[in-house]
Amino acid sequence: METHKAKRVAIIIEQVMQSRLTDAMSSAGVTGWSVLPVLGGSGRSGAWSREGQVTRGAGMVQVVCVVRPDRIDDLLDAAFAVVERHIGIVTIGDCEVLRAERF
């Protein structure tokens, strides 16, 4: 079966920034993404867990999207403008998709 090269971008960011990030991705022409809950972790600001959080400010989510390689720069420029000052991790990986026209 024929496959096509694509880029998979995963951005872990604070929950309060989720809508700002997905709005920016939308403006950059990204048509689809998935949002996954993050259960907990540890980083420069210390350890945290989703258990019993009383504030929306402390939770994190992972926003995942797949784009054609030629659109990656537009996506990263838009995403970085939002996440630059915030806690989070942006990773980019190579992947292959079956239906290239969807990305």
Add this chain to the structure above:
Amino acid sequence: MDQILDLAATNLLSPIILSFALGIAAALARSDLNIPEAVAKGMSIYLLFAIGFKGGASVADHGIDTTLALSLLGGIVLSAALPLIAFALLQVMGNLSRLDAAAVAAHYGSISIVTFVAATSVLDSSGITSEGYMVAVAAAMEAPAILSALWLISRGGDARRMDNDLLREIMLNGSIVLLVGSFFIGWITGADGMAKIEAFIVSPFQGVLCLFLLDMGLVAGRGLRNSSGVLTPGVLAFGVVMPLVGATLGLATGVLLGVSTGGVALFMVLSASASYIAVPAAMRVALPEANPSIYLTLSLGVTFPFNLTLGIPIYLAVASALTGGQP
């Protein structure tokens, strides 16, 4: 002094405080005791609805007077002014960066609705009535402190803009919408409405508050465990001194406005409490470089337990002594 000690002893041995203490102890002992996230959220919705509805029904019963508008104004002024005092105090007591100090100051201008709920519960147990519209005052005090904190930062040459999205999120956060909405439902439906749902929002209230405070104890305990060493002695002391400063200003405001003994006590509680729900979320958006471990540990791990255990009895006793009411 005897009165304060009696009230403190009674308060410390109440089911709600002992539940909170159990939560802290369990978290510090690394027990796997846990309240599921959805259950905690459900309980907070119940408590906010119940306290808002009861406040509205009380206003419908007793009617409104001119002090309502003045109390709302007083609450807004307090919320805007307290961060300026907190910021100045932190310059003296703590060794925080300007950003961290402003973020902490915002928390101390805003309010803790759970502390307010616990205080109304203590007032009810003591047979002291308060103005039903204090619920609306609590809602009005949530946001102005955030604007003051951003102004403090802009004075240092680091202009932070309050964008429309953030303003909407602050003004329409779920807690405020539910509290104000249920207040109006209670006001509109009055005694008839109360009679219809009294069995749901009055009798189970204390039990739900116990379980909610058990969860708050677990959260506070975990925060303290994970953030040991984050707070310097000066900042820790601020977490106890600032509530007393805030309560004093709340006392002056309540007495000046001529509200009841219960109303004065609630003004003190609101001014003494620190936010840990609405403001942290706003700070993560507006001041992301500020360290959340500092402001969350301080407001949730230090000031909240202080107010819950010792603060509320002190505020109630002082309000009673100065207004001639009975605790």
